[in-house]
Amino acid sequence: MKTKLQLAFVSMVLAATTSFAQQPDPMVQEIVTEATENSQLKKLGHELLDVIGPRLVGSPQMEQAHDWAVKTYADWGIAAENQQWGTWKGWERGITHIDLVAPRLRTLEGRQLAWSPSTSKKGVTAEAIILPEAKDSADFQSKLNQVKGKFVLLSFNEPTGRPDYNWEEWATEQSFEKMKKERSEAENDWRARIKATGYSSRELPEILEKAGAEGIITLNWSSGFGVNKVFSAYTRDIPTVDLSLEDYGLVFRMAENGDKPELHIVATSKDLGEVPTFNTIASIEGSEKPEEYIVLSAHFDSWDGGTGATDNGTGTLVIMEAMRILKKVYPNPKRTIIAGHWGSEEQGLNGSRAFVKDHPEIVENIQAVFNQDNGTGRVVNLSGNGLVDAYDYLGDWLSAVPDSISNQIETNFPGMPGRGGSDYASFLAAGAPAFNLSSLSWSYWNYTWHTNRDTYDKIVWDDVQSNAILAAILAYKASEDADKTSRKQRVLPINQRTGEQSTWPEPRDATRRGGLD
Incomplete structure (x- = not known):
């Protein structure tokens, strides 16, 4: 009998303990x-x-x-x-307004890039041309005079504004593969065009600026309907604007087909020192x-x-x-x-x-x-x-x-x-x-x-x-927590690319003076 009472008591204690442990923290x-x-x-x-x-x-x-x-x-x-x-x-962003004024009138979707130089309040009107094609860097230098007084289209023109997932859902397999092949070939051709200049895509804006271009026009599509990545400009004196895929493609095709598209761009901003x-x-x-x-x-x-x-x-x-x-x-x-x-x-x-x-x-x-x-x-x-x-x-x-x-x-x-x-x-x-x-x-x-x-x-x-x-x-x-957390670091594995022992990342100081040099 005593044993049964003891067991009953232990069971009650365990049940109470379990119930207490399961109570949520107030x-x-x-x-x-x-x-x-x-x-x-x-x-x-x-x-x-x-x-x-x-x-x-x-x-x-x-x-x-x-x-x-x-x-x-x-x-x-x-x-x-x-x-x-x-x-x-x-730097403070102002008004961006971009219009196609010839061969027809259309207000375009786009924006000035961060830290871009400003136009005047009246803006700038000029023809838009594609980056000149050259055989090599010497040939490019001989053609640089073509950009004087022009807006220069500096990005690859996407052949489709439909994301791949949309093609995957609706296109035939043959059509989807054909599109990807043609797009890849066009991208390779554009990369070769940039490489032949002797400059990187980051260096070119300043080169075109020095050659007398009126502005730089880019497209940085984010592979989705209506979305562009928006980063910073690389020019010092002329504006850089980014157009939507649809409007960049429109202007690019006009330039490509000899229609001489003319744009009026107002892109105001303030340099605040x-x-x-x-x-x-x-x-x-x-x-x-x-x-x-x-x-x-x-x-x-x-x-x-x-x-x-x-x-x-x-x-x-x-x-x-x-x-x-x-x-x-x-x-x-x-x-x-x-x-x-x-x-x-x-x-x-x-x-x-x-x-x-x-x-x-x-x-x-x-x-x-x-x-x-x-x-x-x-x-x-x-x-x-x-x-x-x-x-x-x-x-x-x-x-x-x-x-x-x-x-x-x-x-x-x-x-x-x-x-x-x-x-x-x-x-x-x-x-x-x-x-x-x-x-x-x-x-x-x-x-x-x-x-x-x-x-x-x-x-x-x-x-x-x-x-x-x-x-x-x-x-x-x-x-x-009653305890202070441990900082013990694991032994890192061998880097498969270099064959060397991986090491813990090293602290780095901040850039304390940015965008000023």
């Missing part, structure tokens, strides 16, 4: 509730993306964004400041270990073809919302939680590299970095980035995340160290445990990454909310 529940019932994501997205707009480094809009973030954090009771780390070529560039740093101070840190990381800058909504507006919104939630439901973390909004990531991780270089005392005491910079999709991948013991602590923290979020995340331990691509790499190279919250694509690479279509309407709000919840929970769990 703080996690509060995070989820605040995120779902009081979300500020759409409000923040409108203010940042619609009102301020794109955030090209060195532009007034980038400065406005930094100031807006500081004020927004202050409204939430979170300390924040703009920390200058360098200077950049200041040398301007300061910043990181915005917000922090919730730790109550027990204030000199140990969790960093929520996202770059703040963007290219300016669209409004930088998914690169990296969504990452910015994720960490701002996570910080807002944490301040409200977890205002006294054990460790200090930092939000790092980095400047000039697009030109080489400059803001985060500068922060790592300038704040070794923080980097030395980082518990974890969580970086978000892969578009609007929900997080589906997390790598240990070559850290041997990452599974132990990341696995523990992830176990607190609701199954509806964590079940979609594939993990890879220990993984390989990331060497670039986003700001986590700046911290990882310096030895800090840094992780990228990698997201589902949502056609990111073709349709929004650095394109003219990277705008508010492409955001998938449910996925962004999921990511904000994930970031907040990971920051909370990392802050509460």
Whole structure:
């Protein structure tokens, strides 16, 4: 009888223990509730993306964004400041208007490239010609006088404006293969045309400028309906504009067939000289270990073809919302939680590299970095980035995340160290445990990454909310962890290309003075 009573008691204790262990963390529940019932994501997205707009480094809009973030954090009771780390070529976009005026009238879709020189307010009218074809560099030099007073078409003319997936769905196999073969041959011919000049495609704009061209016209199609990549100009005195595939093709065919297309281009902008560039740093101070840190990381800058909504507006919104939630439901973390909004990531991780270089005392005491910079999709991948013991602590923290979020995340331990691509790499190279919250694509690479279509309407709000919840929970769990995270690095494998032992990435300093030389 006594034995039966003892067994019954043990069973009751085990049942109670199991029931207790399965109880969700109250703080996690509060995070989820605040995120779902009081979300500020759409409000923040409108203010940042619609009102301020794109955030090209060195532009007034980038400065406005930094100031807006500081004020927004202050409204939430979170300390924040703009920390200058360098200077950049200041530039402000103006009006771009491009018209075909002969042999017929049509307003064309296009835009001035970043840091392009300005036209006058009245604009420039000139004939558009294709880059002269030459047998070799000497022959090209003899033909350079042809570009004087002309707009020069400097890009390959895409033979089809339909993405391959559209062909794959509707074309016959024979027709699809024929198109790809003809396109490949045409691309090879265009590459040979560029090579024969003796210059690269990056060098040619300046050469054509010196030869008296009135402007450069490009096409940088992103292999999707209506999308172009939009980067920077390489001219110093004449404008560079990028046309849509449809309109570039129209002008190119006219030039090719001797129709002498004439364009009128107004592309105004302001050269603002040398301007300061910043990181915005917000922090919730730790109550027990204030000199140990969790960093929520996202770059703040963007290219300016669209409004930088998914690169990296969504990452910015994720960490701002996570910080807002944490301040409200977890205002006294054990460790200090930092939000790092980095400047000039697009030109080489400059803001985060500068922060790592300038704040070794923080980097030395980082518990974890969580970086978000892969578009609007929900997080589906997390790598240990070559850290041997990452599974132990990341696995523990992830176990607190609701199954509806964590079940979609594939993990890879220990993984390989990331060497670039986003700001986590700046911290990882310096030895800090840094992780990228990698997201589902949502056609990111073709349709929004650095394109003219990277705008508010492409955001998938449910996925962004999921990511904000994930970031907040990971920051909370990392802050509460009794142990400091291990930085032990794996032995890297032999590089198959070189046959040599792979080495851990080395820290690099930022470009502290950009676009000015």
